[in-house]
């Protein structure tokens with residue numbers, strides 16, 4: 001593997017060739033797709049539902065609007081947006097991973113959510129949508145996995161309408177030292193064990209813990225959103241900064 005920093009990136013704590021990361025991330029999500037929702041509830045003690053509810057509250061999405069749930073996976077946010085935009089609105093659940101999209105589509109269909117949702121397999125770095133198309137874009141626990149985050153943010157900016165907003169829900173940096181210690185123990189010792197018991201795949205949950213530590217902190221991500229063109233960028237720390245919700249506008 002090359003040592004050129006231009007050509008390398010992180011996969012958890014490992015430095016890997018940029019060209020290899022996408023396939024490695026795909027391996028993680030193909031492996032966990034079937035148990036993804038169960039693991040989310042177990043790992044977060046159900047708190048991810050409150051983080052997602054807060055994201056919806058901050059989205060300002062109304063009837064008739066067009067929403068992109070990017071890296072939408074099993075569609076938790078899509079389900080909520082589908083009700084908010086109503087029959088004449090539109091929600092696109094886009095994800096790079098066919099296994100996650102399949103689980104998401106089946107789940108939403110079983111919930112009776114059909115008419116105003118479409119499913120698109122797409123890479124966040126190169127979104128296959130027209131300029132100025134969506135009123136709102138969310139990317140929830142997805143940006144961390146993207147190889148070129150700046151490119152992805154620019155792509156989101158392009159497809160957002162003027163007046164539209166981007167919400168990035170992602171793991172971030174805990175604000176208090178004692179919380180960090182407990183969180184570290186939980187992430188590196190408890191989480192992979194739960195992953196092993198439920199999915200027989202402790203490696204994917206080790207990647208989760210490592211990728212969280214390598215992700216830009218609150219202020220760095222805010223700067224990246226500003227650099228991509230977003231205005232009035234701010235963020236809310238949730239659960240002591242374990243998770244942060246960043247919001248930016250296109251004016």
Ligand SMILES: C[S@@+](CC[C@H](N)C(=O)[O-])C[C@H]1O[C@@H](n2cnc3c(N)ncnc32)[C@H](O)[C@@H]1O
Nearest residue numbers: 071072073095096097100123124140141142145
């Ligand atoms: C942790 S899951 C989050 C799913 C859902 N948004 C949620 O909050 O439960 C991360 C998702 O990001 C997707 N993903 C990873 N890299 C991506 C990329 N470059 N473009 C689009 N989706 C990507 C994965 O396939 C996976 O479904």
